[in-house]
Amino acid sequence: MLKAHGYATHNAHSALAPFSFERRNPGDNDIQIEILFCGVCHSDIHQVRNEWGSSRYPMVPGHEIIGKVTSMGSAVIGFNIGDTVGVGCLVDSCRVCADCSDNLEQFCNTATFTYNAPDNISGGSTYGGYSSQIVVDQHFVLHVSDKLDPAAAAPLLCAGITTYSPLHHWQVGKGDKVGIVGLGGLGHMGVKLARAMGAHVVLFTTSASKIDDAIRLGAHEVVLSSDVEAMQKHQLSFDFILNTVAASHNLDSFTELLKRDGTLCLVGVPDQPHPSPAIGNLIFKRRQIAGSLIGGLKETQEMLDFCAKHNIVSDVEIIPIQDINTAYERMLKSDVKYRFVIDLASLPADTNAEDYLK
Missing domain, CATH: 3.90.180.10 (Medium-chain alcohol dehydrogenases, catalytic domain)
Incomplete structure (x- = not known):
């Protein structure tokens, strides 16, 4: 031993x-x-x-x-x-x-x-x-x-593979509008990776103090999720939203932003359940709320190689x-x-x- x-x-x-x-x-x-x-x-x-x-x-x-x-x-x-x-x-x-x-x-x-x-x-x-x-x-x-x-x-x-895996699975790429909810250990990696994949990246945060940093990290836009008017401007416009927040919160304000067939993917695990979403927000635009874990070994190696190619850490x-x-x-x-x-x-x-x- x-x-x-x-x-x-x-x-x-x-x-x-x-x-x-x-x-x-x-x-x-x-x-x-x-x-x-x-x-x-x-x-x-x-x-x-x-x-x-x-x-x-x-x-x-x-x-x-x-x-x-x-x-x-x-x-x-x-x-x-x-x-x-x-x-x-x-x-x-x-x-x-x-x-x-x-x-x-x-x-x-x-x-x-x-x-x-x-x-x-x-x-x-x-x-x-x-x-x-x-x-x-x-x-x-x-x-x-x-x-x-x-x-x-x-x-x-x-943090890298937890955000890369759903972005990769839902085929995020050039021309997609992608939201990242939260700018922490996961969220800041989501911003970097989605930007490198060619997406138009919008960071959602509750903190105005994070706006400058989000732009530095690669976000094209930053929206304060507490600003109802700013959120309404983005309704029906997102292909994919990656929610990295690990605290219980209302998901409806984000599902409303999705296009038809759009996906809100959760990777944060709250200690209390999220409030039940409004089912009509899902049914009438065929949207989905999904979850994602880490990645398998093959995908994790692909992520590391992608990060080396794009100088992402x-x-x-x-x-x-x-x-x-x-x-x-x-x-x-x-x-x-x-x-x-x-x-x-x-x-x-x-x-x-x-x-x-x-």
Whole structure:
């Protein structure tokens, strides 16, 4: 077994603290990765604090991982020692169901998440990227272009693919009018990606202070969603709207903006349900409200290659691991533009955390 160290929490009410644990030795199909950077996703907070009711402890969060290959199994193909690679939200799936066969591993009923999931190999729990190293099956390891800044590329493994996948699935392209609701970790990536796909991009926000930044990031227009008159000017004009907001809110003001056959796609998961939409807004223009998860491994690699081609990364604030608890509190106040990324070089080689070793 390989000794690893990182930061973990042991219950829903304790802070993240140093933690020592073990990774499996690389098997024939495995890649051992030294973790360089790990993005901090809002879902990390939900999981750490058991806000979704499915948390397993001790928990080492993190599923936006960038690192270097340090060792490989004998059956690994297409990777070399020293390669820059990424690991996203998944580290395993059944490989045989219809979803896996369609390269949609994210929908596999037995998909294994990068952390806070039963580990079918070790029999314990999976531990994520707030740590020194990780061992992952080659199928779930992604190539990351040297054209991309590795720290700023880390959030592409979740925020990037979460917004790219629905834009790609609904075939957003040149000539489309696309709305992005919310300018946070997801929304700012949605603006960048939709603009690079050739769409006319409109950012919806409740905050006038975000207008200038939205334009800087690539939005052609910004609309304050609280301004009824400004919203009415856009009725029946959108092909697609990507809603990234994770708080419960009325969806009718956005479905009314869609053309016939337009789609409002939700990627934020609120802790309380959205109010029921007005069905007439859907029926009389054949509109739809849809949802989207992350992406499969094939699509995630396509997203990384697209970002390398168009020089797209996340806007990040790099922090040492020792500041992670403060970062969580700042995230809850929306005090970050737009994603925290942990520099794992700040993680001491000796965590002095033997009391935590399980």
